[in-house]
Amino acid sequence: NAGVTQTPKFQVLKTGQSMTLQCAQDMNHEYMSWYRQDPGMGLRLIHYSVGAGITDQGEVPNGYNVSRSTTEDFPLRLLSAAPSQTSVYFCASTPYPGQGGHGYTFGSGTRLTVV
Amino acid sequence: GQQLNQSPQSMFIQEGEDVSMNCTSSSIFNTWLWYKQDPGEGPVLLIALYKAGELTSNGRLTAQFGITRKDSFLNISASIPSDVGIYFCAGQKPNYGQNFVFGPGTRLSVLP
Numbered sequence: 001n002a003g004v005t006q007t008p009k010f011q012v013l014k015t016g017q018s019m020t021l022q023c024a025q026d027m028n029h030e031y032m033s034w035y036r037q038d039p040g041m042g043l044r045l046i047h048y049s050v051g052a053g054i055t056d057q058g059e060v061p062n063g064y065n066v067s068r069s070t071t072e073d074f075p076l077r078l079l080s081a082a083p084s085q086t087s088v089y090f091c092a093s094t095p096y097p098g099q100g101g102h103g104y105t106f107g108s109g110t111r112l113t114v115v
Numbered sequence: 116g117q118q119l120n121q122s123p124q125s126m127f128i129q130e131g132e133d134v135s136m137n138c139t140s141s142s143i144f145n146t147w148l149w150y151k152q153d154p155g156e157g158p159v160l161l162i163a164l165y166k167a168g169e170l171t172s173n174g175r176l177t178a179q180f181g182i183t184r185k186d187s188f189l190n191i192s193a194s195i196p197s198d199v200g201i202y203f204c205a206g207q208k209p210n211y212g213q214n215f216v217f218g219p220g221t222r223l224s225v226l227p
Contacts (some may be wrong), residue, residue, distance in 0.1 A: 004157075031213045042119070042203060043158070043217040050212065058214065064142075090157050094213060104215070105149055106157030 002026050006091050006107035013081040013114045021076040021110050023091030032074040033058070033104070034066065036087040043090065044099045049074055081114045088112070116153035118142060123206055127224045134191040138204030138219045146207035148215065150177050151200050158203055162189070174218040194225050 007022045025032065033048035047056030049068040061079075063085060065077040078085060088111050092104035120139050129132055138147070146165055150158035162173050164180035164187060171178055177190045189202055201222050206213040 033214070035217075036200075040219055042219040043205075045214055048214060092157075101132075103160035103163050106159070108155070108157050 004091055004093055004107035005049050006110050007023050008110060010111050013112065014096070015081060015083060015114060017081050019078055019081065023076065023107060024072050025093040025105070026072065027093065027105065028071060029093035029095050030071065032068070032094050034061065034074070035090045036074045037048065037090060046076065075114045080114055083114045084113045086112060118216045119204060119206060121218040121221050123221060125222040125224070127226060128194055129135065129180050129226050130196060132194055133192055134223060135188065136202060137186060137188045138218050139186040140206060141185065142208060143184040144206035145209055148205040149187070149189050150203040150205065153200050169226050196225050196227060197224060199223060
C-alpha cells in the first residue's frame with residue numbers, strides 16, 4: 001500500500017551510540033520532514049526537505065543530521081545519542097499545492113529510548 | 116516555544132455526546148489542519164481549512180477556520196468509542212513554506 005514507511009518501530013540505544021532512522025515514501029511527494037513527539041509538546045519539526053538534494057533545519061535540529069539523495073528516502077541520523085533524544089519520531093510527506101493538497105501523510109513512528 | 120494552544124488538554128465524555136475543542140495562537144495562519152492520532156500510530160488528517168471563516172465537515176466532524184485567522188475549532192457530533200485518541204491542530208504560517216506548527220493535542224476519552 002502507498003504511504004510513508006518508517007523503520008525500525010522500536011529502538012533502544014546507549015548514550016553516545018549513533019543510528020539512522022529510515023523513512024521512505026512511494027507517493028512521489030517532493031516535501032518530506034521529520035518530527036519528534038514528546039508528552040505535552042505536540043510535534044516539533046527537526047529537519048525538512050523540499051526535494052532531492054535540498055534539506056533545511058526545523059525547530060529542534062541539534063543532534064540530528066539528514067540527507068535527501070532520492071525523492072523517496074529521507075533518513076534521520078543521530079550522531080551521538082543522548083537521553084534527551086528519547087522520543088517518538090515521525091516522518092511525514094506531502095505534495096505541493098496543485099499536486100493534491102496540503103495535508104501531511106505520516107509514518108507510524110519510531111519509538112526511541114536512549115539509556 | 117509553544118506557538119499553538121489547544122483546549123481542553125483532555126476530556127472524558129459519554130458515548131453519544133457532542134465534543135468541542137479549539138486551537139488558538141497569537142500568530143496568523145494561512146491554513147489549519149486537524150489530525151487524529153490513535154495509540155501507536157502516526158497522526159491521520161481529518162480536515163483541512165484554507166481560508167478565514169471556512170466551515171468544513173467530514174462525516175460527524177466539523178471544523179472552522181476562525182475569522183481572525185488566529186484560531187480554529189473542531190466539533191464531533193454523537194461521539195462513539197472509536198473517537199478515542201489525541202486530536203492535534205496544525206497551522207501553516209505565512210512565509211513558512213510547507214512547514215506546519217502543531218499544537219500539544221487534546222486527548223479524548225469516550226465512556227460507554
